[in-house]
Amino acid sequence: MKRLLALAALASLAAAPVHADTWKDLKNSAKQQASDKAAEQMGIATPAPANAKVYIIEPKDGATVSSPVKVVFGLSGAGVSPAGYNKEGTGHHHLLIDNPTIDYTQALPATDQIKHFGGGQTETMLDLKPGKHTLQLLFADWKHQPFNPSVQSDVITITVK
Ligand SMILES: [Cu+2]
Numbered sequence: 001m002k003r004l005l006a007l008a009a010l011a012s013l014a015a016a017p018v019h020a021d022t023w024k025d026l027k028n029s030a031k032q033q034a035s036d037k038a039a040e041q042m043g044i045a046t047p048a049p050a051n052a053k054v055y056i057i058e059p060k061d062g063a064t065v066s067s068p069v070k071v072v073f074g075l076s077g078a079g080v081s082p083a084g085y086n087k088e089g090t091g092h093h094h095l096l097i098d099n100p101t102i103d104y105t106q107a108l109p110a111t112d113q114i115k116h117f118g119g120g121q122t123e124t125m126l127d128l129k130p131g132k133h134t135l136q137l138l139f140a141d142w143k144h145q146p147f148n149p150s151v152q153s154d155v156i157t158i159t160v161k
Pocket of ligand 1: 092108143144
């Protein structure tokens, strides 16, 4: 009887390697999902990718432009992923219009002054009223929360005719 049990144990051990990778993958993906959920609920900031920089390629600071304004987003030292997709070293762009107040410990709300580009877009056409406006890029993680330290561009000022 003891011997049979030992044999059965051996047989299950022998069968194990076939499924080991799948099991490990399942376990890792379950672990990842749990930690993603915890990070989201607790508002844990993702460490900024080393050397990540965002900058506004277009329009130039001080430019006079007409609406809609083409805004082109520049990024180096990191990649772009759609929102909701937690891939290390990536995030998505947010455009801050006319200096909204930002809570860096929370997911960014979507407002008239805080535009999300969760599809992974790297440029946009922006409707702006005539007058002076400021623009700034803020790069944030998969859950729309700014990185720690935050990755943001200089503030530029433009005049819309
Ligand atoms: Cu977002």
